[in-house]
Amino acid sequence: MVVYDVTNQETFDQVKHWFSEIKSNAPDHVATVLVANKIDLVKSRLVSTESGEKLAKQVKSSYFEVSAKTGDNVSNAFQELGEMTYKAWSQIQNVNEKNTVNFSNKKKDKSGCC
Numbered sequence: 001m002v003v004y005d006v007t008n009q010e011t012f013d014q015v016k017h018w019f020s021e022i023k024s025n026a027p028d029h030v031a032t033v034l035v036a037n038k039i040d041l042v043k044s045r046l047v048s049t050e051s052g053e054k055l056a057k058q059v060k061s062s063y064f065e066v067s068a069k070t071g072d073n074v075s076n077a078f079q080e081l082g083e084m085t086y087k088a089w090s091q092i093q094n095v096n097e098k099n100t101v102n103f104s105n106k107k108k109d110k111s112g113c114c
Helices: 009-013 015-025 049-058 074-098
Strands: 002-005 033-037 062-065
Touching: 002 009, 002 015, 009 015, 009 049, 015 049, 033 049, 033 074, 049 062, 062 074
Parallel strands: 002 033, 033 062
Antiparallel strands: none
């Protein structure tokens, strides 16, 4: 989750840097969400919704506008991130299961003894 402050252009300008860091240091399948915070400060807003949405498309991320102060849309952002993380994890598990040998399902020999 990368969060920027809609009342501070500098935080928005750093978003590409943070996504670059994620791409460089995290697994390819990592889930990301771009979050615009402080939407309750309407009169102080410097970064538009359109700019945030455009950037989210560029970095291939989901986009949410939230207010940590009022709680608006915060749970939706975390819910989306959780669902995306679970989906990515499930896909990895499926691949891992296909590439493993299961020794616990070995058939027992039917010998005449005991």
